[in-house]
Amino acid sequence: MTDVQDKAALTREQSDEALQGFVDGFASPPRSPVLQWPSEHGLEYEDITFPARDGLPVEGWFIPAPGSSKLIICNHPLGFSRSGIPTHLQPWHAAWAPSGNGFEVDLVPDYKILHDAGYHVLAYDLRNHGLTGAANGGVVLHGYTENRDVVGSLDYVRARFGAREMAIGLFSRCMGAVSTFAAMTRFPAAFDGVRCLVAPQPVTPRYIARRRLAVLGMPDRLDDFNTLLRLRTSVGLELRVPQEWAKNVRVPTFLYQVRGDTLTDPSDVQAMYDNIPVADKKLQWIEGTTARWDGYLEFQRRPQPHARLVRAAHLALTAVTRAIHTGHRVEPQGTRPDHAHAGPPTRCRSRSSSHGACPAQFGP
Numbered sequence: 010m011t012d013v014q015d016k017a018a019l020t021r022e023q024s025d026e027a028l029q030g031f032v033d034g035f036a037s038p039p040r041s042p043v044l045q046w047p048s049e050h051g052l053e054y055e056d057i058t059f060p061a062r063d064g065l066p067v068e069g070w071f072i073p074a075p076g077s078s079k080l081i082i083c084n085h086p087l088g089f090s091r092s093g094i095p096t097h098l099q100p101w102h103a104a105w106a107p108s109g110n111g112f113e114v115d116l117v118p119d120y121k122i123l124h125d126a127g128y129h130v131l132a133y134d135l136r137n138h139g140l141t142g143a144a145n146g147g148v149v150l151h152g153y154t155e156n157r158d159v160v161g162s163l164d165y166v167r168a169r170f171g172a173r174e175m176a177i178g179l180f181s182r183c184m185g186a187v188s189t190f191a192a193m194t195r196f197p198a199a200f201d202g203v204r205c206l207v208a209p210q211p212v213t214p215r216y217i218a219r220r221r222l223a224v225l226g227m228p229d230r231l232d233d234f235n236t237l238l239r240l241r242t243s244v245g246l247e248l249r250v251p252q253e254w255a256k257n258v259r260v261p262t263f264l265y266q267v268r269g270d271t272l273t274d275p276s277d278v279q280a281m282y283d284n285i286p287v288a289d290k291k292l293q294w295i296e297g298t299t300a301r302w303d304g305y306l307e308f309q310r311r312p313q314p315h316a317r318l319v320r321a322a323h324l325a326l327t328a329v330t331r332a333i334h335t336g337h338r339v340e341p342q343g344t345r346p347d348h349a350h351a352g353p354p355t356r357c358r359s360r361s362s363s364h365g366a367c368p369a370q371f372g373p
Contacts (some may be wrong), residue, residue: 027225032237035218036148038088039100041137047072047094047197050121059165061136061144062196063159067132068140069162071169072124079176080129081161085116086183086210086305087149090139091132092117096302107224108271118309119180128205131174133162135185148242151184151214151249156192159185160199179260182305187209187262188253197257205261209305211281215246216273248346252277255284265293267304 025210047054047070055071069091085091088101093116096105105111134141135155137148159181166177181189186208193200218234221316239245262285266278275294282292296302 024227024230026072028227028230028234029237032227032234032241034104035214036238036241037137038149039104040138041088041090041092041094041101041349043092044088044133045115045117047117047120048116052121052124054250057131057133057165059133059161063144063154065136065144065157065161067133067136067158067161069131070120071259072120072132074124074127074129077127077129078174079127079178079187080084080131080166080170081123081178081180082166083116083120083123083130083132083180084135084159084162084182084185084188085132085138086185087151088138089114089116089182091134092139093305105302109300110272112300112302114302114305116305122309123180128178131166133158135188146242149184150187150242150244152191152251152254153244153248155184155188156195159189159192160196163203176204177202178204179208181206182209183212186247187213187249187251190251190258193259194254194257197259200260203260205263206258207263207266209307210266210270210301211251211255211264211278212237212273213251213277213281214249216277218246220272220274252280252284255281256286259286259287261289263291263293265295265304266308267298267301268294268296269299270301270304271299273299304319309313 052072055073057071058066059069070313083091085093088094093114094105095113096102096111097113102111116132120132123130131231135158136142136144141158149155159179163177166175179189186206189206190211191206215231216349218230219231221227221233222230235246235371264278266275268275278292295307310343
């Protein structure tokens, strides 16, 4: 074998090793710890455990708003926990900083905003994330099994409050959003009476895999990736299909997404939006950044320069989300300055299929 052939063989061997490493991380990303707590924001809360629809114990917080008849159920993105992701620390920083997402995302201020607006808040860790147990061989299936956790959260709320009328909304982020789409497909009756869905940055795994393979210098190996993924998890990309699951959403829905997100493609979220078969829906584009993490922080950010400050701690969810629609961001009371990412200011552009939006249906 010539030197050139040796180098080519070595390059292929290195490519195979990198591909297997990517598959392993895709199937079982490092768990993010629960680092922030509601008590840091002056919130009383309960540690709770409830069964997913298949019996898996799911860990979470219940943050009560005494006397309220409104409740928001929150889950989280891939690789996060209910409190966020410490991407300013290793090993998460090394994994995400190259895509411009090397800063921390703390989700607890979102719960402060919602609580101060008069909502009970249930926030939980999806299976194989945070403090929730391992399931399905410890692999992440992007909604294919995580949908059972979504339905379990609804079962828990209804059991806790019994026959009492409770207005329920869902705040489902990224993989949590596609898991909600999948749950609406598999367990449609569980969503009877749910008022709305706010779904930041849902994503189809195929799009992320394609983008990451290109960055790794292997743009032609998506089929090889999918073969290895099926061998590792039993569930290939062809079964992880949030664009199809979106066709079964039956509640008023608000999507928002960083348009220039380097980890995916805007056509993906656009297709999900187009497939949602309800009139009362809205898609919000976040402009001026390429960092996906900025989309997760949009709910709690400061307003743009010259924008009217929205004091979210005194507003209902309708007004909070309307602030995002109009390009305002929210500065939650009690947010520590060192948790803010000093990234580029973002701008918002929206597209709506009706004059209403999901939170308007949820009520003040």
